[in-house]
Amino acid sequence: MDARISKQRTALVLDQPFFGALALRLKVVEDPSCKTFWTDSVSIGYNPSFLSQLNDLQTRGVLAHEVLHVAGGHCWRQGDRDPDLWNDACDYAINPIIIDAGMQLPKGVLIDARFTGKSAEEIYGILAQEKRSREKQRQEQQGQGQQDSGKPAGKSGSQPGVPNGGSSPSQSANGDHSASRPSHYSAFSCGEVRQYVADDRARQEAEWKVAVHQAAKAAQMRGGMPGALQGMIAQAVEPAVDWRPILHRFAQESSPTDYSYLMPNRRYLHLGLYLPSLHEPAVGDAVFVRDSSGSVWDETQAQFAAEIVAVNDGVRPRRLIVMDCDTHITQMQIFERGDAVDFELQPVRGGGGTSFVEPFRRLAAEGIHPAFLVYLTDMDGRFPDDGPSYPVLWASTTPLNRAEKAPFGETVEVIC
Structure with missing residues (x-):
């Protein structure tokens, strides 16, 4: 484990008891193949190159970000949803809570005031709807351009800086979401949420709910639970009803x-x-x-x-x-x-x-x-x-x- 991560995890235990207690449950692994950080409810993986770009407070915030993905149940609730869009929805749900808890995140992370207080499922629905609307509008514009110029539709409609024919999943997701924002806005995910796929998934989820409940009670006794965090945790530990x-x-x-x-x-x-x-x-x-x-x-x-x-x-x-x-x-x-x-x-x-x-x-x-x-x-x-x-x-x-x-x-x- 990188010494900086060890140091900031200890800082979470001392300064943010809810996050610190849960961070100790996650094994930290170096993973140069990932872009930033990730978690699957068992481990926290990190890219050393990305870590080197963060200061100490940002490192602490990203660790808390990954912990909150697990505490919020994001590693079990994706279902059939698009993984990239689900990851962004989860980020939108938790990033304001990290900031509200007094921590820092890297500049340019996914934050939108429209989504404050909403669950990842609600945010996903909005993002998916907006993505479909943009794709429909783009197709209509391509069709109109084809009629006006007589050129094949496939030769038009590409965005500046994006090769015609697509982009990587994360680029596609972030590009689509920022399309409704000012052109200078560029957002990214500082930590990926991965689904827990082992056979003991139900047991793993249940154990984490117990751990989250215990960590929340301990943090409340120390006065370290912001209101936004309390609301999310209450929803996360409540049994889901089909x-x-x-x-x-x-x-x-x-x-x-x-x-x-x-x-x-x-x-x-x-x-x-x-x-x-x-x-x-x-x-x-x-x-x-x-x-x-x-x-x-x-x-x-x-x-x-x-x-x-x-x-x-x-x-x-x-x-x-x-x-x-x-x-x-x-x-x-x-x-x-x-x-x-x-x-x-x-x-x-x-x-x-x-x-x-x-x-x-x-x-x-x-x-x-x-x-x-x-x-x-x-x-x-x-x-x-x-x-x-x-x-x-x-x-x-x-x-x-x-x-x-x-x-x-x-x-x-x-x-x-």
């Missing part, structure tokens, strides 16, 4: 079914078994509302659409009604029970403000009393004054500790 089983359970419980011997199950009669068949007198319409104001990102909309199909297949309501709504209903799709199993939902339509009033008003005006209603939204909008008599589940894309509280119904946090 929203999809909750959605399916809500739909099943809101659509009571029963078994009756009046109509025996024909599937088992040839075996001589007289079993009851499923009797569904109370299963009516199932309503799903998608917030189309633009505040719910495409990945979340896609996953929600998949769950709509799955719930419809499991509950088999008389009708499946899917509404898109910003301030008004922008699209309404109705599928009868007899429709093809592989029906396809239309893309979300909308893009204005947000109001939750119109779907409930529309249902009442048309005399529709559904078995249940599920509303996917960021919870930032006007709620109806009075709740309906049927069950409502709010699928919130904003963490519940920051989301607006609905005046009626249940709420589940959607983490995609």
Whole structure:
């Protein structure tokens, strides 16, 4: 281990007890193949050349940066997300916390006031949406340029300083993100987060949650826990709840079914078994509302659409009604029970403000009393004054500790 890293890790133990206690759990390894630093919840790797460019306080800050990646659960939560974009989202989430704790980071790291207080998942959704918007705009500009000049689209649209045909992953990620900033702004990641992939992943994650909780309690006793850090740690150690089983359970419980011997199950009669068949007198319409104001990102909309199909297949309501709504209903799709199993939902339509009033008003005006209603939204909008008599589940894309509280119904946090 480099003597400077050893010295600054000791300084963390003395001056920043939360970071110091957790830093001692990580093995430090020299890794000239990496660009800066990295962690996978077992080790901290560093490039000696990059380390030589840092002063002592910056070295301490980067060590704390890597510790916070692990403490925040970033080594286990990437899922199917783009690794480079996920790494940037995690950096945006933790860098302000490092600064808030009174430490230094190298100049030019990823910091954006828009993301202060947001989770890595929320930030990732925003970055991914912005990246798609830029790519779409770039394609439109290339197409327009081709029409205007008659030149092949592949010969236009390259950015200054970036070779035509692409760049390295980190360059691509940072280049895309800084495209919305002033041209002089250049940001980079001072520490990579890598996913822990060993078979004992669940045990490793659980052990780290315990360690984070203990380190936080010890630091609080010494008065060394900034407010921003407390909020992130509280979220990190809280058990993650998969929203999809909750959605399916809500739909099943809101659509009571029963078994009756009046109509025996024909599937088992040839075996001589007289079993009851499923009797569904109370299963009516199932309503799903998608917030189309633009505040719910495409990945979340896609996953929600998949769950709509799955719930419809499991509950088999008389009708499946899917509404898109910003301030008004922008699209309404109705599928009868007899429709093809592989029906396809239309893309979300909308893009204005947000109001939750119109779907409930529309249902009442048309005399529709559904078995249940599920509303996917960021919870930032006007709620109806009075709740309906049927069950409502709010699928919130904003963490519940920051989301607006609905005046009626249940709420589940959607983490995609």
